[in-house]
Amino acid sequence: xxxIFIADDDSFVLYTLRKxxxxxxxxxxxxxxGLQALDQLQKETPDLVITDVVMPGMSGLDMxxxxxxxxxxxxxxxxxxxxxxxxxxxxxxxxxxxxNGVLYKPFDRAAFLACVATLLP
Numbered sequence: 001x002x003x004i005f006i007a008d009d010d011s012f013v014l015y016t017l018r019k020x021x022x023x024x025x026x027x028x029x030x031x032x033x034g035l036q037a038l039d040q041l042q043k044e045t046p047d048l049v050i051t052d053v054v055m056p057g058m059s060g061l062d063m064x065x066x067x068x069x070x071x072x073x074x075x076x077x078x079x080x081x082x083x084x085x086x087x088x089x090x091x092x093x094x095x096x097x098x099x100n101g102v103l104y105k106p107f108d109r110a111a112f113l114a115c116v117a118t119l120l121p
Contacts, residue, residue, distance in 0.1 A: 034063030
């Protein structure tokens with residue numbers, strides 16, 4: 001199965017997504033913000049990165065921009081429940097930033113796993 005990174009500042013979301021992915025047979029590494037994830041992304045290449053958009057320290061979009069400077073191939077799924085501080089279509093932002101998919105919180109297990117499956121090589 002796949003090795004997946006998850007970055008989210010909400011510990012409950014990290015726990016829940018990790019549990020879902022582990023039960024589906026994947027290996028998972030969790031990070032509390034974009035900076036922690038980016039640090040590990042410079043050392044290791046997962047099969048998929050799942051990141052919250054709005055996080056303290058380094059947002060998911062900032063992490064994605066940095067990731068794309070040295071890795072253009074790893075698929076990235078943006079997940080978000082909140083706004084970016086202004087009205088914007090996250091799908092447009094995702095397309096322009098190099099993300100491969102968008103999922104809006106809350107989502108159910110089946111929708112999450114289906115989205116992950118479409119992004120895995």
